[in-house]
Amino acid sequence: MKKLLILILLLPLLFVGRQVYSDDCDTSSVSNLNESQVKEMIGKCQKNWEMIVNAKKPHEESLRQMEKQLAAFQARLNTIASDLKQKEIKINEGDALLGKQEEILAHRVRQFYIKSFYNTPLLLIFSENKSNVEDVVRVLAYQQATTNDDKKTIIKIALYIKNLEDKKKQLETEKNQLSSLQTNVSEQAGKVKKLLTEANAYQVKLEGQISQLSARQEQLLAEKYAGSNYPMSVGETEPSRPVDDRTIDPGFRPAFDFFTFGYPHRVGMSQFGAFGRAKAGQNAETILKAYYNNVRIEKRDNLMGNINVNGYGSKSFEDEYLKGIGEVPSIWAEKGGYEALKVQAIAARSYAVSYTNNGQGSICTTQECQVYIGHNKGGDWERAVNDTRGVVIVSNDTNEVIKAWYASTAGGYTRTSADVWGRSTPFTKRLADLDGAGKAYEGPSYGDSPWFYVAWGSRSEYGNSAWLKSEEVADITNALMLYKADGGTLIHLSQPDKSNGDTWSSDRVKEELRNRGKNPYNSVSDVDTSSWRNGNGITSTVIIHGDAGDNTFDGGDYKYVFNIRAPANVHLKTALYNVEKK
Structure with missing residues (x-):
């Protein structure tokens, strides 16, 4: 009890700093912002998002501790209630026994009194029958001893009852104290829950604002980079290869050319890397575990039967939607990359399950989600979907199907979601996507991505x-x-x-x-x-x-x-x- 009381007294005042709820992340005029202004605003919003996440952590932990305390209080109160009930039964039994023993004592006292009246010492002295005198003395002595024993028994019972009543009072006192502490902690927990609810709502708002700003940033970048953008994923047909600037003479010296490794975000699976690994003899499970952190590959029977596809309505998840995913070319199977098709099928299935919350929401058909071409592709792609039916990627950390991000080329190194987008996920990882000789699986020796070095x-x-x-x-x-x-x-x-x-x-x-x-x-x-x-x-x-x-x-x-x-x-x-x- 003392430990619980000390724990409660040491609980800090809990609040989420109001300074976190800042107004400097205003996206009301996002369409009028230029590139540098968007970048600055994203920085402010991201900073606020990180502040709210960090501000929540100690309070979430405090709430967990309070919930444990409340559970401990309730368990102790239940025990006390049971003990009180048992002690009440024993007190009642003791009262009944005491009453019975008092009746026995009263009866014996009366008998002793009556006999002592007729057998007074004076009469015994003048009695001529000595044997009678001896008998009377023995009887009186026995009755006296019995009476004394009865008195001792009554005292023991009375002390037993008093001890029970004292313990009962102690339990009732502890019960009242615990009930008071339980109420106090429950009120504090309620306040923290309210603050965390507000913080979560603000976090969601910030995420929406960051999404708005990111969309504006992409729009501005698209305007600047017009003519040099390619799909983020490989696509249904093999992509064309950009001209290698190293083969071009610009006509001046010195000349500098900035080459990028990979395209576009490098988070999760590299599609060309998976193709290269498949050509190197790796199977689908090995490839997936290489790209995703601490996951298992398992078949689940409770996946959605249908999925809502934007612009197409409800589609059979396995037999229509997945068979119409246009993310990798089927021709890879003919080039030793059939396992890469299976990898893509499992990743696409996992992404859709996570994105829609297993059918609770809908999914778009562009590379903003994953590309759906509107009809079954057939051939080796359909075979890959059938061969992996129901198979998904599950995080060992959360036991949930992961949002299996993927993109065309990682440039030899994958990054975490926190590295690229500022938001941590347990299933993304940093990976040097190289063989034992240091050759990239998506490079010229294996997958030969046209976007490996551009x-x-x-x-x-x-x-x-x-x-x-x-x-x-x-x-x-x-x-x-x-x-x-x-x-x-x-x-x-x-x-x-x-x-x-x-x-x-x-x-x-x-x-x-x-x-x-x-x-x-x-x-x-x-x-x-x-x-x-x-x-x-x-x-x-x-x-x-x-x-x-x-x-x-x-x-x-x-x-x-x-x-x-x-x-x-x-x-x-x-x-x-x-x-x-x-």
């Missing part, structure tokens, strides 16, 4: 390539230096060849750097991005060599400003990139 974007005046001049790389670097010196200048750092009126020229950027005590670059002689070879799946640093000296920059920061400032539609797709030089 320079994205082009300019017709330079052979339809993405090669950049020394001064252009210098300008991008200067823009990054200015952004790091003064984040408020970001709105002026869009690409100069598509000025929106607020964009600063390369000369203005240099001037602003000098005003802040920084030495800008006029030319760049070399770029070192060798940090991508460290095997962590990102280009962690970019080292610029030029007339302003050698400077090292964060790889993520460089990619961010590069995609804002680079000319035409030249851009980096992922956080893993390298720079080629001519």
Whole structure:
């Protein structure tokens, strides 16, 4: 009881900080935001989302502890109620026994009194019959002893009853204290539940706002990268291969070309990697466990029979929807990749089950969800669906079917959902998707993805390539230096060849750097991005060599400003990139 009381007294005041509920994540005018403003707003919303998640954690744990306490209180109260009932029965039994014993004692006392009246010591002295005297004395002595024993028995019973009553009072006192504590903790738990409900609602709101902003960001990027976008997944037919910029001479020196590894998000399964692993002899289960963390592959009989497909209505989940998924080409089966088709069927089935909550919701038909072509594909794809009927990927951490993300190419390294989207999931992992000799399964030796190593974007005046001049790389670097010196200048750092009126020229950027005590670059002689070879799946640093000296920059920061400032539609797709030089 003392431990419980101390535990309650030590409970902290519980609240979710009101400062978390910030208004600086306003998406009411999202359609009017430019790329840098969207990026800034996403950062604010993401920060608020992380704050609310972190603010909830101690209170969720406190709530779990309070619920355990309430359960312990109730269990103890149930025990006390049972003990009280038993003690009440024993007290009643003791009262009955005491009453009976008192009757026996009263009867014996009366008999003793009567006999003592007729057999007084004086009469016995004058009695002529000595044997009578002895008998009377023996009887009186026996009665006296019996009476004394009865008195002792009564005292024992009375003490027994008193002990029971004392314990009963103690239990009733403990019961009252526990009931009071139970009420107090229950009230606190109710308040915490209310606050957590509000926090969860705000978290959902933030996620919606981030989705809005992300959609706007994708729209802006699509406008900039028009003509250089490809489907996020492989698709129904094998994709065409972009021209390798390394084979193109832009006509100037030095020339720099930024090559990206993989496309687009690199989370979950790499489709070309799965194809490469299948060609290397791996089966579907081995491949899936390579790409997803701590999972098991199992057949479930309780999957939805039908699925609601946007624009198509209700479809048989196994016999129509899955057989119409257009995410990988069936021809892979003829190239030694049939296991990759089975992998895709299991991943698509798992994704749909998780996305729709096993049929409670609907699913779209584009690559925003997964591509459905509206009819059965037949052939080897249909065989793969049939061969894996009901088979899904289940997280060992949650025992739930996972939302099995996949994309065309990871560039040799997969990333977690937290790395790419800022939201952790137990089933995504960082993976060096390489064989024992260090060759990528989606590279030329196996899957041979056309998007494994690509320079994205082009300019017709330079052979339809993405090669950049020394001064252009210098300008991008200067823009990054200015952004790091003064984040408020970001709105002026869009690409100069598509000025929106607020964009600063390369000369203005240099001037602003000098005003802040920084030495800008006029030319760049070399770029070192060798940090991508460290095997962590990102280009962690970019080292610029030029007339302003050698400077090292964060790889993520460089990619961010590069995609804002680079000319035409030249851009980096992922956080893993390298720079080629001519």
